[in-house]
Amino acid sequence: MNIQAYIESGILEEYVLGTVSPQEKQEVECMSHIYPEIKEELLRTESALEEYALKHQTPPPPSLKEALFAQMNFDTNEGSQNTESSELTVENNESENTSDVALSHADASETKVAANVFEKEVVREITPLWARLAVAASVILAIFAGWSAVQMSGMKTGMKQMAMEMDGVKKNYDYAQSLASLYRNPQYKTVHLAGLEKSPQSSVAAFWNQQTNEVLLDVQNLPAAPAGKQYQLWSIVDGVPVDIGMLDHEFSGKVLKMKNTKAGSVAFAITLEKEGGNPTPTMEEMYVMGKV
Numbered sequence: 433m434n435i436q437a438y439i440e441s442g443i444l445e446e447y448v449l450g451t452v453s454p455q456e457k458q459e460v461e462c463m464s465h466i467y468p469e470i471k472e473e474l475l476r477t478e479s480a481l482e483e484y485a486l487k488h489q490t491p492p493p494p495s496l497k498e499a500l501f502a503q504m505n506f507d508t509n510e511g512s513q514n515t516e517s518s519e520l521t522v523e524n525n526e527s528e529n530t531s532d533v534a535l536s537h538a539d540a541s542e543t544k545v546a547a548n549v550f551e552k553e554v555v556r557e558i559t560p561l562w563a564r565l566a567v568a569a570s571v572i573l574a575i576f577a578g579w580s581a582v583q584m585s586g587m588k589t590g591m592k593q594m595a596m597e598m599d600g601v602k603k604n605y606d607y608a609q610s611l612a613s614l615y616r617n618p619q620y621k622t623v624h625l626a627g628l629e630k631s632p633q634s635s636v637a638a639f640w641n642q643q644t645n646e647v648l649l650d651v652q653n654l655p656a657a658p659a660g661k662q663y664q665l666w667s668i669v670d671g672v673p674v675d676i677g678m679l680d681h682e683f684s685g686k687v688l689k690m691k692n693t694k695a696g697s698v699a700f701a702i703t704l705e706k707e708g709g710n711p712t713p714t715m716e717e718m719y720v721m722g723k724v
Contacts, residue, residue: 435467435469435470438463438470439469439470439473440602442599443456443459443460444460444470444473444477445595445598445599447460447474448474448477448478448481448591449481449591449592449595477595477598480594480598481591481594481595484590484591485590485591603685604685607685607686607687610687611650611687614639614648614650614687619641619642619643620639620640620641620648621639621640621641621642622637622638622639623638623639623640623699623700623722623723624636625637625638625700625701625702625720625721626720626721626722627653627719627720628718628720630717630718630719631654631655631719631720633653634653634654634719634720635652635654635720636650636651636652636654636702636720636722637650637652638650638665638700638722640693640697640700640724642695644692645692645694645695646689646692647665647667647677647689647690647692647693647700648687648688648689648690649679649683649687649688649690650687650688651679651684651688654683654702654719654720655719656681657679657681657704660706660707661704661705661706661707662678662679662681662705662706662707662709663678663683663703663704663705663719664677664702664703664704664705664709664710664713665677665678665679665690665700665701665702666700666701666702666703666713667693667694667697667699667700668697668698668699668700669693669694669695669696669697669698670696673712673713674693674694674697675709675711676690676691676692676693677690677691678708678709679702698723698724699721699722699723699724700721700722700724701713701718701720701721701722702718702719702720703715703717703718704717704719705717
């Protein structure tokens with residue numbers, strides 16, 4: 433198994449962020465037990481993301497504390513006052529009803545007319561203190577839940593951004609290591625392709641293995657190809673230009689593997705051609721050239 437490729441796949445960062453599927457989660461845990469390199473990288477990633485989260489954590493806003501205490505500010509005397517008022521109202525109504533009944537009986541005895549007595553009771557609904565506390569608690573929980581959700585969302589975004597930055601740093605490191613290895617390898621001959629009149633600021637390095645005729649390319653400075661155009665690499669063999677491949681549109685920050693050249697190459701050059709390339713170079717569109 434290619435352990436390095438597995439580490440570079442990004443699955444360890446996704447595991448730490450909790451975005452992997454259950455199957456992928458089980459796979460990462462299994463691989464970390466089998467391969468010490470994967471476990472070490474996993475621990476390093478967890479430590480880096482934790483450090484990033486602690487560094488960028490945001491304290492709760494001061495206004496949150498005031499909002500919580502405001503929800504818990506109750507007047508406990510209100511309930512007792514309402515109770516006393518209700519009891520007083522009921523007592524008064526009972527006295528009035530007793531008087532009305534006595535008067536009706538008196539009128540009935542004198543006039544022999546039956547009177548109807550209507551009783552009316554005034555009742556005021558009182559919300560218990562515990563119910564108000566329950567409402568306040570639910571409001572507090574809602575505030576905390578909303579604030580926590582915002583913080584978690586920001587933390588996840590920050591950790592994903594950090595993972596992307598770490599991936600970029602790693603790619604740059606691998607690119608630098610590849611270049612250093614090519615410059616130190618005696619099997620590769622380094623050919624510097626300098627900018628011509630078309631683009632004086634351009635610069636490209638070609639690495640030619642004269643035993644296998646393999647050619648690798650490092651674009652140090654070259655304008656982006658216009659739409660519908662693409663750069664093409666040539667080697668000059670016996671005075672004849674030989675096509676050795678098209679450059680990727682995204683050629684910066686990586687070593688490009690081109691076609692093998694032929695033995696006896698005396699120079700390398702790059703021209704700007706139509707997308708897909710031409711069988712022969714367009715000389716007036718030659719950007720860089722270097723002699724072996």
